[in-house]
Structures are given as structure tokens and as C-alpha cells.
Amino acid sequence: MIEVKNLTKRYAGVTAINDLSFEVGKGEIVGFLGPNGAGKSTTMRILSSFMPATAGTASVAGYDVFKQSLKARRHLGYLPENVPLYTDMRVDEYLHYRGSLKGIHGRKLRDRIVDVKELCNLTDVERKIIGTLSKGYRQRVGLAEAMIHEPDLLILDEPTIGLDPNQIRQVRDLIKNLGKRHTILLSTHILPEVEMTCTRVLIINKGRIEASDSPANLLAKLRSASEVTIEAQTGADNGGDQLSAIAGVKEVTLQPGEDDWKKFILRVDASSEIREEVFRMAVNRKWNLRELSRSRATLEDVFVEMTQAD
Amino acid sequence: MRVFLTLLGREVRSYFYSPIAYVVLVFVLLLTGFNFSAGVSLLNRGPSEVTVLEAFFNTVLFWFGYVLIFPLITMRTFSEEFKMGTIETLMTAPVGDISVVLSKFFGAFIFYVILWIPSILYFVIFEWITSAQAARASGAYFGSYLLLLVMGAFYISVGCLASSLTRNQMIAAVISFASITLLFFTGLLSFIILNVSPVVRDLIGYFSAIEHMGEFSRGLIDSRPLVYYLSMTVLMLFITLQVFQARKWRS
Numbered sequence: 001m002i003e004v005k006n007l008t009k010r011y012a013g014v015t016a017i018n019d020l021s022f023e024v025g026k027g028e029i030v031g032f033l034g035p036n037g038a039g040k041s042t043t044m045r046i047l048s049s050f051m052p053a054t055a056g057t058a059s060v061a062g063y064d065v066f067k068q069s070l071k072a073r074r075h076l077g078y079l080p081e082n083v084p085l086y087t088d089m090r091v092d093e094y095l096h097y098r099g100s101l102k103g104i105h106g107r108k109l110r111d112r113i114v115d116v117k118e119l120c121n122l123t124d125v126e127r128k129i130i131g132t133l134s135k136g137y138r139q140r141v142g143l144a145e146a147m148i149h150e151p152d153l154l155i156l157d158e159p160t161i162g163l164d165p166n167q168i169r170q171v172r173d174l175i176k177n178l179g180k181r182h183t184i185l186l187s188t189h190i191l192p193e194v195e196m197t198c199t200r201v202l203i204i205n206k207g208r209i210e211a212s213d214s215p216a217n218l219l220a221k222l223r224s225a226s227e228v229t230i231e232a233q234t235g236a237d238n239g240g241d242q243l244s245a246i247a248g249v250k251e252v253t254l255q256p257g258e259d260d261w262k263k264f265i266l267r268v269d270a271s272s273e274i275r276e277e278v279f280r281m282a283v284n285r286k287w288n289l290r291e292l293s294r295s296r297a298t299l300e301d302v303f304v305e306m307t308q309a310d
Numbered sequence: 311m312r313v314f315l316t317l318l319g320r321e322v323r324s325y326f327y328s329p330i331a332y333v334v335l336v337f338v339l340l341l342t343g344f345n346f347s348a349g350v351s352l353l354n355r356g357p358s359e360v361t362v363l364e365a366f367f368n369t370v371l372f373w374f375g376y377v378l379i380f381p382l383i384t385m386r387t388f389s390e391e392f393k394m395g396t397i398e399t400l401m402t403a404p405v406g407d408i409s410v411v412l413s414k415f416f417g418a419f420i421f422y423v424i425l426w427i428p429s430i431l432y433f434v435i436f437e438w439i440t441s442a443q444a445a446r447a448s449g450a451y452f453g454s455y456l457l458l459l460v461m462g463a464f465y466i467s468v469g470c471l472a473s474s475l476t477r478n479q480m481i482a483a484v485i486s487f488a489s490i491t492l493l494f495f496t497g498l499l500s501f502i503i504l505n506v507s508p509v510v511r512d513l514i515g516y517f518s519a520i521e522h523m524g525e526f527s528r529g530l531i532d533s534r535p536l537v538y539y540l541s542m543t544v545l546m547l548f549i550t551l552q553v554f555q556a557r558k559w560r561s
Contacts, residue, residue: 048402051558073404080402084395086320088327100316101403145399 001026001153001183002047007056009042016042018207019056024200026152029179031198031215032187035307039207040187041081044157047185048078061152074103077146077182081157083138087131091122091141094130095148102149116144119174135162143171147178154178156186160193172197191299201299205307218302228266230278231257231291239264242281248272261290314409321417325383334382335425341375342366342429350436362436363445366429367454367527373520377465377490381483383421384469387414388554392477411470411551418466426458450529457526460539461519465490467546474553494519 002024009016017039024030034040046053047060049069058065061075086094092113099109117123120140125133130141139162146154159175160168168190175197178184188194194201195215203211203218211218232239239262244252248268255263268274275292282289325331349365352358358365366372391397400410433444433451445451465486472486473479497518500511515521522535 045398050398050402070404070406073402076402078399078402080395080398082395084397084399086324086396087394088324097316097320098399098403101313101405103313103404105312 001028002058002060002185004043004047004058005056007043007046007058008054009039009046009051010054015207017204020204020207020209021056022202022209022212024183024185026183027179028200029175029184029186029198031194031201032185032204033189033191033194033201033303034187034204038204038307040204041157043204044078044155044185044187045080048076048155049073050078074149075152077149077151077154079142079146079154079156079159081161083142085130085138085141085145088129090127090129091117091133092126094141095145098145099148104149112148112150116148119147119177120144121170136164136167139163140167140171143174147182150181152183154182154184154186156184158187158189160188160190168193191303195299203303203306210306211302215299219297219299226268226294226296228268228274228278228294229291230264230266230289231261232264232282233260233288234262235286237285237287239287242285243278246274246277246281248274263291313405314413317405317409317413318416318420321387321413322420325417325421328386330382330386331421334379337382338375338379338425339428341371342432345369345371345375346429346432361443361445361450363433363450363454364524364527366432367523368520373494377487377494379422379425380462380465380469380490381472381487383418384466384473384486385479385483386473387418387470388473389477389479389482393479407551407555411474411547411554414473415467415470415547415550418470419463422462422466423459426455430455445527445529447529449531450527453526453529453531454523456531457522457535460536460543461522463543464539464546465493467543467550468493471546471550471553474550474557493517497521 002022004020004022007020008018020039020043032040032043042051045051047058047065049065049072052066060072063069063072063075065072086097089097095113095116096109099105099112104112117126120143122137122140122144125137130138133141139159143156143159146156156175160171163171172193175184175186179197179199186198199214201211201213201215201218202209230243234242240252240254243249243264243266249266250269251267253265255265257263266274273294275294278292279289281287346362346366348371349362349369352365353360353362360368391400401407436442436444468489469482469486472489473482475485476482497514497520500506500514500518506514516534516538522532525532526535
């Protein structure tokens with residue numbers, strides 16, 4: 001659905017994206033991640049034919065976004081970052097206007113307006129002027145507008161920014177549902193959202209692709225895939241020495257605790273399970289144990305590891 | 311074509327969503343109303359060579375107000391889209407650049423035409439009440455309103471060009487006001503500098519809106535001003551299109 005080859009964009013000397021190549025297949029929901037200024041919005045703007053690239057090619061639904069821009073745009077619904085809307089129009093009026101711009105008319109358009117209003121929970125504000133709506137409603141008006149012509153591809157730039165937790169959940173469910181019929185490329189900073197909705201993650205940093213894989217695979221690959229937290233009174237023992245001797249433990253860090261409680265954070269291989277062994281050791285050495293827990297790395301850890309400047 | 315009509319519909323309606331439309335409407339109504347009654351009372355004082363129609367279209371007050379209209383109705387055409395960011399949703403929909411530029415131009419033009427409709431009523435009412443002629447012949451009506459249309463088209467295209475240059479409406483208004491006034495005053499040069507050769511005077515006369523209106527309101531319809539205004543309109547719109555497309559590359 002999307003094909004990007006060696007895409008580069010320079011603004012007045014600054015390279016926003018550098019030699020970017022990736023593909024998005026039909027039916028995928030791809031999360032586009034990266035720190036602010038990494039080039040996410042620029043890439044999305046090029047894909048939606050809003051600005052031309054400096055070098056390289058990109059195509060949407062088989063049409064080059066620059067040479068066959070009108071055809072490419074017909075297959076695309078795009079929600080820009082700040083959700084620009086005509087604040088002087090009513091919701092219904094706006095959806096009608098945008099629908100006919102995108103080439104649907106008459107009864108079909110009326111049906112679609114009813115559908116998208118229902119999908120995005122806009123029916124109760126259909127007669128309101130957009131300028132008077134709250135951020136959350138505006139966001140959903142933008143989303144409704146982006147999908148009004150049932151595009152093959154939806155490009156959503158931070159679709160959940162400015163929404164409250166309930167609305168975020170609604171939009172997330174909406175995106176999941178849309179994913180059954182549409183291909184979706186979305187950017188966001190809310191990482192749990194990506195883990196829940198996306199089939200694939202693209203991480204971009206300083207204009208380059210750092211990773212492209214399913215959320216599960218990315219987590220498995222991560223160095224700090226798993227952590228075990230232990231809080232114990234180790235008595236005469238130092239604790240750290242004994243724990244690092246356990247097979248599979250890569251690193252032990254000691255955090256100061258209250259009284260003589262010590263808190264150890266163990267980095268372990270994602271595959272190995274060491275909690276039982278820690279427990280036996282504690283019994284044998286007469287340690288008092290009050291916490292023994294394991295936490296999985298989250299996408300956030302992956303993100304931080306891949307994009308932090310080192 | 312359908313896309314163009316959709317865009318045009320939105321352009322024309324958007325004038326009436328904003329208070330600017332009503333302010334301009336009231337302003338033009340007051341101006342033309344005052345101008346008309348001043349013209350009629352002037353003719354009341356004694357016999358005169360000019361008709362009501364000629365008096366209406368050839369006063370200082372008329373021209374003063376006339377050049378003010380254009381910055382007001384064109385300043386928002388492109389600037390507002392740039393400022394609000396709606397240009398991004400607009401240009402990522404399947405619409406061509408030409409349709410967008412033409413819809414902005416014709417949207418402003420239609421609003422401009424609406425502004426002048428009430429003034430036609432003045433003459434209808436005048437003739438109805440006084441049962442006297444307000445013009446030398448019906449051709450004079452036709453001529454003055456025809457010129458009003460083509461001249462308006464040209465000044466609106468100048469305004470659109472100014473608006474496509476900036477995201478700030480005030481700057482757009484100042485640019486269009488300055489250029490339209492400058493164009494207008496070029497035509498006045500022959501009134502100010504008296505000792506020029508007849509050739510230069512003729513040349514300036516070709517650009518003079520006042521001279522054009524003087525002729526057309528007498529019913530003298532000359533094709534040269536029509537060609538001049540229409541071709542300049544096309545040229546301005548062509549430049550606007552280039553500026554609008556170039557924006558993409560600069561950003």
C-alpha cells in the first residue's frame with residue numbers, strides 16, 4: 001500500500017529525513033514512532049502529497065505521490081498533526097463539504113456522513129459550529145473527515161493527542177476496527193497504544209529507520225528484555241555477589257532501601273526464569289525476602305533504547 | 311468541474327460566515343447611498359451636463375471607497391488557509407491547484423457582484439419616482455456595470471495574488487491596497503502633470519480607471535479597456551498560481 005524508497009527531505013540545509021526506505025502492506029496497522037523532530041510528520045506530509053521530497057520516491061496504492069498525486073490522494077485519508085478545520089462551519093456542513101471534495105455525492109454521501117458520525121461519536125454535535133467544540137471533539141471531526149470516502153489508506157498524525165483517557169480508548173478501538181478494512185499508518189507518543197493496536201512498529205530517529213518489526217519481536221530483541229526485582233535483608237551476606245552468580249543474570253544493581261532492606265534489580269535474559277532459584281538461595285542463606293517480582297520490558301524501553309542519544 | 315463547484319460554494323458561503331462580509335456590505339451600502347443622494351442633490355441645484363449615473367460613478371467619494379473594498383474581500387482568500395493550516399487538508403484532498411486558485415478568485419468575484427446589486431435599485435427607484443432618465447441611454451447602464459465587473463475582476467486578482475504571498479491577512483491587505491491605489495493613481499498622473507506630450511498623456515489614459523469610467527458611464531463602450539482589464543486579470547491569476555505552487559517547494 002505504501003512504498004518508500006530512499007526518501008530524503010532537506011529544508012534550508014537541515015536534513016529532516018535521510019534515505020528512508022520502508023513498505024507498508026495492505027491491511028497492516030503500522031505505528032510510526034520516533035522522538036519529536038525525528039521526521040515523522042515530514043514523512044507523512046510527503047506521503048500525502050503535501051510537500052515534495054528532495055530525493056527518492058514514494059507511492060501510495062501504486063501511484064507515485066508526486067507524479068500521480070491526484071490519483072494517490074484519492075486513495076488516502078490524512079489527518080494532519082494539529083487537525084486544521086474550518087472553524088466557521090458546522091460539523092455536518094464540514095463533513096458534507098469534504099465528502100464531495102473527495103468525490104462522493106448524493107445518497108452515498110449522506111449515508112457515509114451518518115456512518116462516520118456514529119463511528120466517531122459525533123451525532124450529538126452535528127449542528128454545532130466547529131470553532132465552539134472542545135479539542136477532543138475536533139480531533140474526532142478530523143478523524144471522521146479523514147475516513148469519509150472509505151480510503152484504502154489512512155495516515156493519522158498523532159490521532160489521540162489531546163484526548164482524555166476514555167476518548168483515547170474509544171479512538172483506539174475505532175482504529176482497531178478500521179484496521180480490518182483499511183491500511184493504517186499512525187504516529188503517536190503513547191506507546192501502550194501502539195502495543196495494543198499495531199501489527200508492526202516503525203521506529204525512526206534523526207531521519208533514519210531504527211527498527212521495523214512487530215511489537216512482540218522488538219521486545220524479544222531488546223537487551224534488557226526482562227527485569228527481576230528483589231527486596232531482601234541479606235544479613236551477613238553482601239547479596240549482590242551471590243545473585244550475580246546465578247546463571248542467566250547479566251547485571252545486578254543495588255538500590256538503597258529503608259533500614260537494612262536492600263533492593264536489587266536484576267537484568268536477565270528474556271528466556272530464563274530465575275525466581276525459583278533466588279527463592280531457594282534466600283531460604284538456604286536465611287535471607288528475609290519481601291519482594292520477588294519480574295517485569296517485562298515495554299515498548300517504552302525499546303523506544304528509549306533505540307532513540308536516546310548516546 | 312464538480313470539485314471546482316464544491317470549492318466555489320465553500321468560498322462564497324465562507325464570506326457570509328464571517329463578520330467581514332456584513333461590515334463590507336454595510337460599508338458599500340452607506341457609501342453608494344450617500345454618493346447617490348449627493349449626486350442627486352447636486353443635480354437639483356441647476357441644469358447640468360451630467361446624468362445621475364455619470365455623477366454616481368465619477369465622484370472622489372466613489373473611487374475612494376471603491377479601492378478600499380478589494381483588500382477587505384481578498385485578504386483572507388489564501389492567507390487564512392495558510393494561517394489556520396487548513397491548506398494541508400485542502401491540498402491533500404484530490405483537488406488540483408488550478409481549481410483552488412480559480413475558486414478563490416471567483417468566490418471573491420461573486421461576493422463583489424453581490425455588493426453592487428443594491429446600487430442598481432437606486433436607479434430603478436429614481437426613474438420610478440421622478441419618471442426622468444437617470445442615464446443618457448440604457449447602454450450607459452450596461453457600460454458602467456460592465457466596466458465595474460471587469461475592473462473588479464482585475465483588482466480582485468491583484469488582491470488574490472497579495473493574499474497568496476503571506477499567511478498574515480494584514481500584510482495581504484496592505485500589499486493589495488498599496489498596489490491597487492498605485493495602479494489607480496497612475497491613471498491620475500495626466501491630471502497632475504499637465505505639461506506632458508500628448509503621446510504620454512494618451513498612454514497614461516489607457517491605464518486610467520477614471521477615464522474608462524467616464525467613457526463607459528456615458529455609454530461609450532470601448533473594447534481596449536475591456537481587453538486590458540481581462541488580460542491583466544488572467545496574468546495576475548497565472549502569477550498567483552505560480553506563487554501558490556512554489557510555496558510547496560519552499561516549505
